Amino acid sequence: MASRVAAKVTRKTKAVADSIVHPPFLKLIIPAQQARPAPPLGPQLGKVSSFCLKDNQIFADRSYDLVISHPSSMHLLRMAAAAKKGASSPGTEVCGRLSLKHIYHIAELKKQDPHLFTADLQDICKMLIGTAHRLGIEIVTQDDIESGKVDYTPSGYANFLQDREAYLKQKKLETETAKQSKMMRL
Secondary structure (H helix, E strand, O other): OHHHHHHHHHHHHHHHHHHOOOOOOOOOOOOOOOOOOOOOHHHHHOOHHHHHHHHHHHOOOOOOOOOOOOOOHHHHHHHHHOOOOOOOOOOOOOOEEEEHHHHHHHHHHHOOOHHHOOOOHHHHHHHHHHHHHHHOEEEEOHHHHHHOOOOOOHHHHHHHHHHHHHHHHHHHHHHHHHHHHHHHHO
16 A cells, blocks of 8 residues: 555656756856866866757857846955955844945946846945845935944944954854863763
8 A cells, every 4th residue: 555655656756757847058167267177167067078069059159148147245245345255144134234325336337247237226335235135235215324323434334343353252252162162061
């Protein structure tokens, strides 16, 4: 009885697996000067020699299409906020601050990417704001700056970054002491 059920489930899953159609392209994010047949690219392509043969058959003149887009949104947001890494608990911890003007400039840059070319600039800004919140980057409005809630002057932001660096050092020290105390208990 159990073997019949297992055979039936196997047939159903094979039918579903056969109906899945994968796109004819492979989207990869490869850091600069790291495209080689070794991992991470080699295992994703399978047999590199057969891939090269198929690629040469598709393009008889041995030309190829290489689409280079801008860095990821997370990288651009971290660079704009001068944050080395995102917050470990984004809801409570702030790792950087950006104004809406910065978000707009990053959105203009990301709009040039092929997959966001047809997207509306406002939608790209909303996407960037969501990504910034997930990273722990606070979005500062003009009202916050004018009312004095946030010190967004260069010296004020430098103080914020120094406080953040001290916080990260303190947190690293706490985790190291917790590791040491755990090792002592063993």
